[in-house]
Amino acid sequence: xxxxxxxxxxxxxxxxxxxxxxxxxxxxxxxxxxxxxxxxxxxxxxxxxxxxxxxxxxxxxxxxxxxxxxxxxxxxxxxxxxxxxxxxxxxxxxxxxxxxxxxxxxxxxxxxxxxxxxxxxx
Amino acid sequence: xxxxxxxxxxxxxxxxxxxxxxxxxxxxxxxxxxxxxxxxxxxxxxxxxxxxxxxxxxxxxxxxxxxxxxxxxxxxxxxxxxxxxxxxxxxxxxxxxxxxxxxxxxxxxxxxxxxxxxxxxx
Numbered sequence: 001x002x003x004x005x006x007x008x009x010x011x012x013x014x015x016x017x018x019x020x021x022x023x024x025x026x027x028x029x030x031x032x033x034x035x036x037x038x039x040x041x042x043x044x045x046x047x048x049x050x051x052x053x054x055x056x057x058x059x060x061x062x063x064x065x066x067x068x069x070x071x072x073x074x075x076x077x078x079x080x081x082x083x084x085x086x087x088x089x090x091x092x093x094x095x096x097x098x099x100x101x102x103x104x105x106x107x108x109x110x111x112x113x114x115x116x117x118x119x120x121x122x
Numbered sequence: 123x124x125x126x127x128x129x130x131x132x133x134x135x136x137x138x139x140x141x142x143x144x145x146x147x148x149x150x151x152x153x154x155x156x157x158x159x160x161x162x163x164x165x166x167x168x169x170x171x172x173x174x175x176x177x178x179x180x181x182x183x184x185x186x187x188x189x190x191x192x193x194x195x196x197x198x199x200x201x202x203x204x205x206x207x208x209x210x211x212x213x214x215x216x217x218x219x220x221x222x223x224x225x226x227x228x229x230x231x232x233x234x235x236x237x238x239x240x241x242x243x244x
Contacts (some may be wrong), residue, residue, distance in 0.1 A: 004141060008221070012233070019126060059235040088236060095232040101132070102224030110217040111134070115209060 004115035006107040015063040037079040126237035128229040138183040142214050159201040
């Protein structure tokens with residue numbers, strides 16, 4: 001007996017294009033946690049250049065900076081979220097949690113009986 | 123000034139794979155409406171064979187039939203949803219509507235102020 005499960009993908013767009021997604025949220029949260037774009041990129045299996053490109057794309061589509069970088073020093077640079085970046089990350093995280101809760105509840109209430117009767121061919 | 127808008131994709135999976143998506147829902151709803159797989163496929167710009175394949179894939183992953191076909195006759199065959207197919211389409215439609223309402227409300231409440239301040243580079 002195989003379970004039915006709900007899946008979803010969530011993101012934000014402006015007319016210019018993508019401005020936030022769950023994947024980008026994770027990248028930004030890792031930057032906030034580690035203070036380092038290199039460490040955040042490595043944790044996601046991305047090259048530094050590719051991670052940087054993803055953030056610059058969001059910033060261009062949003063119209064404001066998400067991260068602030070200080071180059072040099074013993075540790076070799078430091079990246080933090082801007083005030084607006086932090087605000088967007090927090091607001092999107094709350095948005096995402098509420099959608100996730102709604103998906104779980106609506107699935108259980110509308111499709112729970114089908115999900116539990118379900119016995120696929122094997 | 124460009125608006126921020128929420129986007130999402132929603133689907134159901136079993137261990138076997140995809141069992142329902144918004145796209146498949148539309149195909150099944152068109153079959154229910156028209157009584158014809160050929161007409162439903164044409165309305166979605168799909169070949170008959172491709173539309174048929176999509177439905178057979180869902181049925182295999184679900185373990186029960188979604189459609190019932192009667193071949194021949196003057197009109198050249200007729201396809202209807204099975205009882206289980208109709209039940210799944212109705213339940214998934216309700217699920218989808220609730221998720222859509224939650225996305226709209228959560229977006230307005232959590233990201234509405236950012237969305238209205240938003241002025242991208244042009």
